[in-house]
Amino acid sequence: MRAQEITFLKLVQGEKQFQVPLYQRTYSWTRPQLQRLWDDLVDLVEQQLEGGSPASHFLGSVVLAPGQLQAGGVQRWLVVDGQQRLTTIMLAFTALRDHIRDSSVEGSARTADRIHRQYLVNEFLEGDEHFRLLPTQADRPSYGACVSHSPRSGGADNVGAAHRFFRGVLASGQEQYGEGWTTAVEIALRDLLSIVEITAERGDNVYRIFESINNTGVGLSQSDLLRNYVFMLLPGRGERVYEQLWLPMQQQLGPKNLELLVWLDLVVRGESKTKQTDIYRVQQQRLEPLAGNEEALEKEISELARRAELLRRILDPSLEPNEALRRRLRHLASWGGRIHYPIALHLLDLVDAGNAGADEAAEALGYVEGFLVRRMLCQASTQSLNRLFMSMPGDMERDRPPAEAVQRYLSSRRRGWPTDAEVAEAVRSKPFYWNGQAQQRAYVLQRLEESYGSAEPVDYGRAKLTVEHVLPQRPAQAWLDMLAEDSDDGQTPQELHDLLVHTLGNLTLSAENSKLSNHPFQRKQQILEASSLRMNQEIAATPRWGRKEILERADNLAARAVALWPGPEGEQHADSAEWSGWADLRAALIAMPTGTWTTYGDIAELIGSHPVPVGNFLATKAGVHGAYRVLTAAGRVSASFRWPSDEHGGNPLALLHAEGVPFDASGRARGSHRLTAEDLASLLGKEVPEVGSTNGSSESVAAGRSVQARAARFAELLRENRPDAADAILSFLHSWEELAPGCHLDYGKAAETSCFLMLRRDTASRAGAIWPFTLYPVFGTVEVVFQYMRSRPPFDDSGLRREFMSRLNAVPGVELAEAKLELRPSFPLEVLAGHPEDVHAALSWFVRQVTLHEPQDGHGE
Template identity: 70%
Template sequence: MRAQEITFLKLVQGDKQFQVPLYQRTYSWGREQLQRLWDDVSELVDQQLAGAAPAPHFLGSVVLAPGQLQAGGVQRWLVVDGQQRLTTLMLAFTALRDHFRETGQDRFADRVHKQVLANEFHEGLDHYRLLPTQADRDAYIACLGATPRAGGADNVGAAYRFFRGALAEEPEGRAEGWAETVETVLKDLLSIVEITAEKGDNVYRIFESINNTGVGLSQSDLLRNYVFMLLPQRGERVYQELWLPMQQQLGPKNLELLVWLDLVVRGNNKAKQSEIYREQQKRLEPLAGDEEALQREIALLAERGGRLLRILEPHRESSPALRTALERLASWGGQIHYPLALHLLDLVDAGRATAAEAAEALGHVESYLVRRMICQVPSNNLNRILMDAPKELEQDRSPADAVRRYLSGRRRKWPTDEELHEAVRTKPFYWSGRPHQRFHVLRRLEESHRSSEPVDFARADLTVEHVLPQRPPQAWYDLLAEETEDGQTPQELHDLLVHTLGNLTLSGENSRLSNHPFRRKQEILDSSSLRMNQEIAAAERWGRAEILDRADRLARSAAEVWPGPVGSVRSADEEWPGWAELRAALVAMPSGTWTTYGDVAELIGSHPVPVGTHLSGRPGVIGAYRVLTSDGRVSASFRWPEGRGSGTPQELLEREGVPFDAAGRAHRSRRLTATDLASLLGKDLPQDNPDDPLPDAENAAAAKRFEAQLKENQPEAADGVLAALRFWEQQGGYRTYGRHAETSCFPVLDAGTPTRPHTLWPFGLYPVSGTVEVVFQYLKDRSPFDDTALRRELLERLNAIDGIELAEAKLELRPSFPLQVFAAHSEELCAVLEWFVHTAALDLARRP
């Protein structure tokens, strides 16, 4: 074998083809890996545009073995290892090519296609420089060929759509030539080690050895070895007195975190946690030969380790005010505040700031994070903003004033009081942030009442509750019908209100509150210890007016709890963040799907009319043709941008596979709801999950509640559903139930071993709303259904049953069919369940 470091362009140029062999898994990179790569690319682009000379970014290795060379053909290479990054980069270039075409830069598009993607003078399969494994091939070729099916529901399509969206949202204030610089970075500044096997090498054995390596040294291990190599005289004493106690206190993971934070607080805000050994080595290298200076450096690191412990475990902080501020940020979760918090503790311990000043500064950080979450400001640059803070803060101001002024910077997007108020009224708060962050906001709002007998939140078992239910019975729709606007249905009004903050509260009585009419809920809420629940119970009814009135009160409280930026006026030319979210949602939609103006409005916290106005007034939004009226028709106001668009939106959607009826209405099975769009954007949607089972006693009570709700709301389907669940149990499965008011039921299968637990479930059954959700969204991450072909087979087996029509474009989502199907087709559904169990058993038998 031979190895060489090479750029991506040099790797792929020439008449060659990279073939992914059958033993390789299918393409599996998800949003997290794609975002990490794009962040690295964006950083290199910024450096290049700023006139710096960025060092190439090491992407990893690609192991190749020579394939068959035919006379006059292409040189074939088998991709032994590295197909994930190779496929990802090819898809990034495909999206870049299409971005150039979309923006009228055809010359650049042709250059990308001929230099990177295709063997220009070869036809058939030889035309493609990359040939993925068979399971991914059609999806990849659809993207490369720019067909209507490009960007489907599989991982290949999702990666293509991710890069299309990232390129469409060029950064604010971008320099001219930004997209061309992206091309330069992808071609010339991503460094790859090309490892080439010789003819006759056993490539499968090479693949096995590469993917079965032992545990390597951590970054902190490498740094420790380097430092003590430079301490031949003092090493043993320094290790015993400084390094070992620090290592024992923090543990390996937090020690590595400390070493990274030490770089960031010192001003190296570009440092990556994967490269801290190299960066620290570079910093300490000038001290080689000066053991006293190295000892001082380790002593300073150990002192910072003590401060990091106060951040990780706030009870260690002696100042009550600072302890409370640290506790609140710990409750918020994540490490995003660590660099700034560590910098502030440095100042306090050095006597350059008081604990009260540091606590006030951290209060501004909490306000910044909470307001952005409520207003759903995109978080893609949040890490960078807070990592830059220690270096960028004004030194001649108090820490609190310096932090507030820094976070108030124009491009740092700290929402104003006006923006906060509007978001509380309109944004789907239930889809914002993480569950613990939503709980944090509601808890702080409750605490703002300063009750004489406050609730002990540490002991209370509280969850977020919808007052207007998510799946309400008809009585609730009758109430909402009194407040609808012209042309608006009660369902549409419900969807715009249900997830807003004004309709949410905390309660420990979720199952009792259920979907009851408001009068029954009043009685339960009135007995609550929470002031916010007592206020809700005092209302005469619960509809649009009451929800918006409560939203106004909560917005005023939120503005007091979390003060806003300096100069609370948004610039007139600054775009509302919801429009960026709209564009991201449309790009994220797989081919063969459509949505409505109302669904988009629900997602971004707007109204169908301004959504339509925005789309008609901003031609060229990618995927705008996918937005239809509530009954699935093309809007009369839709217009293609001048010089673009071939055919009508209906014709284009039909080419993608969306059926339309004779009246021009798109088929409902291809519609993506606001919930689907939120899921595609990676929002953390609260869902019942069998991996979070109820305790036995609660599960038994939930079983009775499920059957009661089923028989009350779906009497015709009840016998068929229960017969199928009994059949499931005969196959070795069991039932578990959800925690929400509508008691969902999941048929679960243990498909793992005692040492490697692994559960599978095909459906979620909802007895009040009468739906069965097919959980492709979960199955795509669980063997064996992480194989797209098996999920597609499940879909096809279900679609063979009358009354079920699931769209292939929803293989990453949770499409549904009516629970009533069980009434006439219980036996056919049992056959699908039997196949599901058999498929899982075969997979378990094959596993080591």
């Protein structure tokens, strides 16, 4: 074998083809892996745009074995290892090509064609040899569609999802960076990703090479490597320094937080671009000049130990002695995440050194919290926030008090700190229930409740409060009748419901979710009146609960929010010509898998608008990708639909049909291919709670009532709402429990007690389990949870998910669109009663696949 470090361009140039062999798994990268790679690429792009000369980024290795020389003179290489990286870069180039081709920049067609010929294909060959990369058979149709710019490109499998991911981030980056963006991205992909090409010789056993590469032992952590290096340089003082400084630090923080400390130490020193995989290398370079000076090295370890004490206060705010600072640290800890760690450590550093007061640091952290919460309320993108906060300690003005410096730094227009007016508008219209994470949504409502200043504060740790909709997610007819009184002309009560239901004005905290259910408002009033929360008592005192009342409460909560969370310096009002919601619209349309459609109302619900302005925007704004995929609620092309410029054209119905959307004889799109607002939010990476969840997360088993009590509640709801089918459905569920070891049932705790068909008992939460179905007894649906399967082996393989969908679609009454292979499509609950044997056969196959792919004892992965 021989190895060399090369760029992507050098890897692929010439008449070559890279073939992924059969023993390799299908393409499996999803959003987390794609986002990490993209973040690294953006770092390289930003350095170029700032006039710098960025160092290359190490992508990893690609192990190749020579294949047969093809008739056309093409050298075929078998990709023994690294196919995920190689496929990802190829898909990034397909997205870049399509992004450039769709732009209106002069010469874009030529540039797109050059990218296609230079990186993606062997120009003068046909058939399989035309493609520079030939994936496994299961991935070839989807990959081929992306390379060929087919109407079917960007499907619902992992290949299509990666193509759509890159289309989305390229469009977002174009808006942010403007001119020069696409050129810098191409250079980063082509020349700045460093790849170690390892080439096997003919006759080498390539499968053994594959096995050896993928069965390595556990390596040393970055902090382990640094410790070994430092104490190698301390032959005289090493034992004392280890016992007095390093060991106590290691014991107090633990391995993971010790590595976090060593990284944060670099960040606050100004090494803001250091990745956690490079900690050892950068620290080694910093300490290398001190080799031979044990006193100086001891001072460095002493400084690290001092910062360890400060980090402990960030991790556990109860350790902070100053009350104001302790409260701010506790608020940020409750908010969650680690994004604030660099600036928090920098501020505690200033206090510890006597260069700032604790109250000043507390005020500065208040601005950090205000920035984060206001952006969440306004659905601002979290992209680039990590880089922003990592750069903050080194980029802030040093000659100003810390609080002023933090506020000025975050108030820059391009950093997007929402003003009071923007917060008020967002609270009225944006679907808060899909904003941020479950922990953050609950935190916002908790802080708003605390703003009422109750005489007897609530113990939130013991209360087990969850987010509750006052206007229910699935309203009974009495609710819709009331909303009919508030609807605009041409607006149905259901459409008004969808625009209001997830906004902050309609949400509260409650420990009585199952009691509140979708009861009429009068019954909810009785329950909320008994609540100890002031906000619930305020709702209970309202005579009715419609549009006017929800918007009035939204205005009240917005006023409290802007008082709690401060805004930018001088309340700089954005003078942008375009509302931020239109960027969300563009992102949603790019994220749609080919073969799907949505409605003006779904888009309006997602972005916090109204169907009419959505339609006007699409009709007048040129260059909106996928505008023809937005139809009326009836699934028809709107009579008022117009292409906004001569550059576009064609029959929208014909375009959709070519992408795989089926239509009936009257020109109505098939409902099974429609993406709801919830589907669109999921595709954008938002956390969309299941209707049956209590805390906004499908990953945790609800505490509280016993499984037996929840099972009884599910059966009760089933008999109330599906009396003719209830016994047969319960019998079907019993057959699931007897299907195989590990098959069992679990139940949600929310108003509509849902039922989960679970597999694997030896897990503390659903995070480690797998389940095919969630049943909803009131709404009457069986949800097939492909969205959660795709992150759980073996169904992270899109081929297996597609096969499971195919088996279910063979059951009469089930129609699941392949375009929803990464979502949660559903079919009627009555199918379980009418065709139990057919569904049972599909589930038996599902269980068999899980069993076949589980690691054997002593042979874990």
